[in-house]
Amino acid sequence: MKNIAVAGTGYVGLSTGTCFADMGNRVTLLDISEEKIAMLERGESPIYEPGLNEMIRRNVKAGRLHFTTDYAEALADAEFVFICVGTPSGVDGEADLQYVRMAAQSIADHMHKPLIVVNKSTVPVGTGDWVADIISGRLEEPMEFNVVSCPEFTREGSAIYDFMNPDRVVLGSRNHVAAEKVAQLHLPLRARIVMTDLRTAEMIKYASNAFLATKISFINEIAAICEKLGADVEEVAVGMGMDKRIGPMFLNAGLGYGGSCFPKDVKALEHMAIEQGDHPALLSAVIDVNQHARRWAIDNLTELLDGDLAGKRIGVMGLAFKPNTDDIRESPALEIAQLLQKVGALVSGYDPVAMANVARTNPDLRLVEDPYELAENVDALLVCTEWNEFKQLDLPRLKACMAQPIIADGRNIYQPGLMQELGFVYRAVGRGETFAVEPGFAFA
Numbered sequence: 001m002k003n004i005a006v007a008g009t010g011y012v013g014l015s016t017g018t019c020f021a022d023m024g025n026r027v028t029l030l031d032i033s034e035e036k037i038a039m040l041e042r043g044e045s046p047i048y049e050p051g052l053n054e055m056i057r058r059n060v061k062a063g064r065l066h067f068t069t070d071y072a073e074a075l076a077d078a079e080f081v082f083i084c085v086g087t088p089s090g091v092d093g094e095a096d097l098q099y100v101r102m103a104a105q106s107i108a109d110h111m112h113k114p115l116i117v118v119n120k121s122t123v124p125v126g127t128g129d130w131v132a133d134i135i136s137g138r139l140e141e142p143m144e145f146n147v148v149s150c151p152e153f154t155r156e157g158s159a160i161y162d163f164m165n166p167d168r169v170v171l172g173s174r175n176h177v178a179a180e181k182v183a184q185l186h187l188p189l190r191a192r193i194v195m196t197d198l199r200t201a202e203m204i205k206y207a208s209n210a211f212l213a214t215k216i217s218f219i220n221e222i223a224a225i226c227e228k229l230g231a232d233v234e235e236v237a238v239g240m241g242m243d244k245r246i247g248p249m250f251l252n253a254g255l256g257y258g259g260s261c262f263p264k265d266v267k268a269l270e271h272m273a274i275e276q277g278d279h280p281a282l283l284s285a286v287i288d289v290n291q292h293a294r295r296w297a298i299d300n301l302t303e304l305l306d307g308d309l310a311g312k313r314i315g316v317m318g319l320a321f322k323p324n325t326d327d328i329r330e331s332p333a334l335e336i337a338q339l340l341q342k343v344g345a346l347v348s349g350y351d352p353v354a355m356a357n358v359a360r361t362n363p364d365l366r367l368v369e370d371p372y373e374l375a376e377n378v379d380a381l382l383v384c385t386e387w388n389e390f391k392q393l394d395l396p397r398l399k400a401c402m403a404q405p406i407i408a409d410g411r412n413i414y415q416p417g418l419m420q421e422l423g424f425v426y427r428a429v430g431r432g433e434t435f436a437v438e439p440g441f442a443f444a
């Protein structure tokens, strides 16, 4: 049992802290937001993450998980403090480090015994050294501390599973003993551990996210070529993925990547390279292709709806940036909904869990209670997020609700053959064809 403090109760901090508590440690979750801490104390999670609420309650009950807004309290007995605060995109894509700075300063102001400072936030290469400088420059009397970089590789929506079953744990530090101690914390996970220097660990994180984003943009570019040449990108991805050197994951063509990580991290890495006088052509192309992937929806809907979207009723299925989360940051769905509204389309939206967040950020978007209500009298439906709920819909019922049976499937969740049989005008990403409505079909 170790005493651990975790600064920041966003997706990363909450899942990290709760999982460490579940592994038997005593964890204090710290946030400067009184509102978030009050919610946690009431037994409510400020975010939607499958399984997290139950795990929080279980560990609070067992006396292993505590919450506070007070650094002095969190650091009183801590041997480790994890920095898990946000690093949003600043000007020019540069990561904004104001919250990391504030955390480092507060740690320096409140630590009173040796401490291992573990950085989990995604930060530009060199930030670990910068955090060490902030802390040592602010300490009133010399005290031993070490900074270890332990980047985050969990995905939203499967954060607990990913934390408990990591492909690897990366630890970077100038001090081998400190890194060993952080490795000990992870031993119950029986994961492979990679030990490096601080900057290399920070770079492993960026390079990993940038590579996954590259895979997505790559398959989206192939999808566009497939459409022109009449090939099926879904089969292409299966055929490619069987090659062990390529692997099957992250080859799902669609409307491009979103969320709080890939868009921000690829831009931040591009920015770091440019600042060093480099010309990161591949990273810039990944960003361009991703932007272009959103256009698929606009271009296809325009074509399917007689060249003009003004006044057309369009239902957007799925608003979260991906399934199993209520996170709408950089969500392709919302970006596309805004583009559609700009050209005069009448847009409605539905999402199984993200609607409360959307109501706050996009008050102009009409929200409805279920997929069938969304389909009511629309000229077209656009699938933006591949929620399981959408895969199991009663499609004839859905069609009967629509003014025109047009579906643009931006996540390739339906079978083109079946959609054709059911009489939909169906278009999917990288699958070549528009399936015409059977002759003689009358719109409901």
Ligand code: UGA
Residues within 6 Å of the ligand: 122, 152, 153, 154, 155, 156, 157, 209, 212, 216, 249, 250, 251, 252, 253, 254, 255, 256, 257, 258, 259, 260, 261, 262, 321, 322
């Ligand atoms: C990503 C990484 O996968 C994690 O390893 C990392 O820890 C995390 O960022 C982070 O840096 O904190 P996350 O953003 O939660 O995780 O979600 P992903 O499942 O990676 O999906 C990111 C985006 O790519 C989503 O918009 C998703 O729809 C899209 N995507 C993913 C595709 O368009 N195609 C695919 O084949 C896979």
